[in-house]
Amino acid sequence: MTDGNDSPAPIAHLLACPRCDGRLQLDEERLSCPACTMQFPSVGRVPWLFAEPHATLGEWRVRIDAELADLVRRAADVQSAIARCERGSTAHRRLSLLLRGYQGQHAAVTDLMAPIRPPNLEAPLAAHLALRTRLPPSQGLMSYQANLHRDWAWGTDENRASIALVHGAMTNVPDGPLLVQGAGAGRLAYDIACARPQTTVVALDFNPLLLVAARINAGAAITQWEFPLAPRTVDDVAVERRLRVEQQADNLHFVLADALRAPFHAAQFTVVVTPWFVDVVSEDLATLARRINRLLATNGRWVIFGSLAFEHADPLERRSLPEVEDCIRESGFDVVTVTEAEIPYLQSPASRHGRVERVVAIGATKVRDVPSPPRHVALPDWLTLGNAPVPLLESFKLQAMTTRIYAFVMAMIDGRRSVKDMARLMDERKLMPRDEAEAAIRGFLIKMFDEANAPRR
Template structure:
């Protein structure tokens, strides 16, 4: 019951913030956008988008797609996705606040040595500044702070992919725009090797991240037009700042800091120069690409085909569909499919077969080992043998079914929630877990709790002891992990 006022609060806030985003949109999209020539509605997948009052819209679906910080927000459900990213931003901010509160509590310990105290104070200061920086950059998706508690966000945590937050791939920002010259040059070289002498023409980069590779391709490979799409607003808003020649300062939090001062490193981020014309950023889902069929001469997939949840044959058919006849698919990155179905975790050989089955001529493959995310402030860094290929479209294939990441009862919230067996099972275990949690009073032992579970006829003491211990171990691990950035 306690969560109802919180939910109402969130709904009210969403309404008022959306109004604020609308007024932002009015200011950011004014001139006729060349994007209207190549975009289609991500909802119906058919109708071209038109521009009206500074926003893109689908007349057939009667949906308006806002511009967020000057970047078209082309998600099939623009309101739901905006609300979801806003929640994820608040969740990240809450985590940072919790982290700061934890450090403050640790600083109360008089037994800390001076170096530890100094490091914690620096980290605390960096977290505070980082929090402010994130709020500033992401102001276009959220202009005020949320009052909702950390606990309610944990409970409400929704999907895009559930493991994907605002700060996922945050490290890429620093690699792209601060210390990563060597790695960025190695990435561009792979694309150049794949492309050979053929001009790229109209180019689309799927899953462009913080945008450096797209920028380098556009600046150094004479693309006629370059569109970079990603669904993460932090990465895209940073890419926008960089592309227009702005400078940003952001903290890097290396994975394995080399020295005390490396726990939080303030980096200056900048592009070598403002990007030239015909470079476009789009916020949207690559599984529902908001582009018209046969719009592009080249599609680049950097470190993405094994990341998205969609099966490779569908991705390949979608890419085919977006390419003009004789268009080219340039892939670059690791190959580490991770899916519950082992049959979908394709080898390099299987990948090439699926590329051909999707209407492409046999691909030319290039594999080299390059450094990956080797921050100078971190002891951690990888070598990756990247799997790059160039494949030319030979024939059209049937367009794949439109991707539905989530059922309507989640996205619109208007259909009944189905009583799936898996949900019932989950409900029972959640009740048991909630009951166990309610028994924690700082006095009872695991054995005491097991006896109560037996009295409640939930399980025998012998069954309960290992079950409670497992559950407590997980809770304890989560609590420990919750402390790290």
């Protein structure tokens, strides 16, 4: 990890401890909480203000490692496919470019994430898979890869339409600090900062992809490879892009933190913008609304932007637009504007895939304080701190049993035994009656076989 050179001083008065909400101390560019005796690192010049900063750093390292290991595996797959095709053929050209892309992206991510992931910290992919630290695509560093290229390479139409709608939802608000929660790759926050040079704009996300925006806004050119979902041409399977901007926004600041433990003092912001955020965040809208209420000064504006595609497991939480409005009102806001519009969405020029979304921009003014919800607890202490016993949950017991059976089946694969031989062994060990075991082993091996042959994109 490298500590930053940029000072968090311009926004230090806004920042609070994500553990106790107390005042942070800024000492030689380092933020710390005297009450919690906790120092918060800076990562790539951006304050890393998580309640358990070291545990979160470790978790992201593992995720980044897994993504890098995955790029290595994809490159190896492509390399072996190249060996099977004729030199000079279109397939050879396509695969050679893809290989260059995977290798280039590996180098680019390694470089970008160097502040978080010191070199020589690689763990084998098998270890990640075994420990399930390989994240589902929705939670990885590169989950928002298309957003990154839209933000900084080809998304002018979408970016313009987005900023226009967001601006429309924040008319008549007094000037003051503005927070973008879930800023992603950072373009909207950057555009707001450029349009309002007198306003202090803070972009917050818990994904270190935010470092791209921080580096670009510091004047760097970042290399990233785009791998479009449906490449238009052979040359579009992997596209190397240099991401940069002409103009830097000095009033734009970055914070890596969990929005559910937003590290700010109460009532500091005049505007809080949540772009494509309220429907992806793990918390229910009513609780989130109360957290946003706390961050805003009275008469401050909450701007909700996006398509409201709620993903919650609880059907009650997958709210329609009128239910969203009701919830906002019940959380101390007056809904002042609701605008719906169709805008292009992730229409990469290198892809045949691209969407049009009917988005909504809601502007809601804070009219009263509401009680703040309790501090958000993402994970229990035995997971984050690692020094309390791991509880023997019922689901863990069941998982331990199934894992033993899986391990037993995998260990029986020796290149000679048939499914029937394995079923007999399971029967002998009294793990399962033979007939049942045969069907179960077949089902399990089909799943493994399918997974082994599944396309890796």
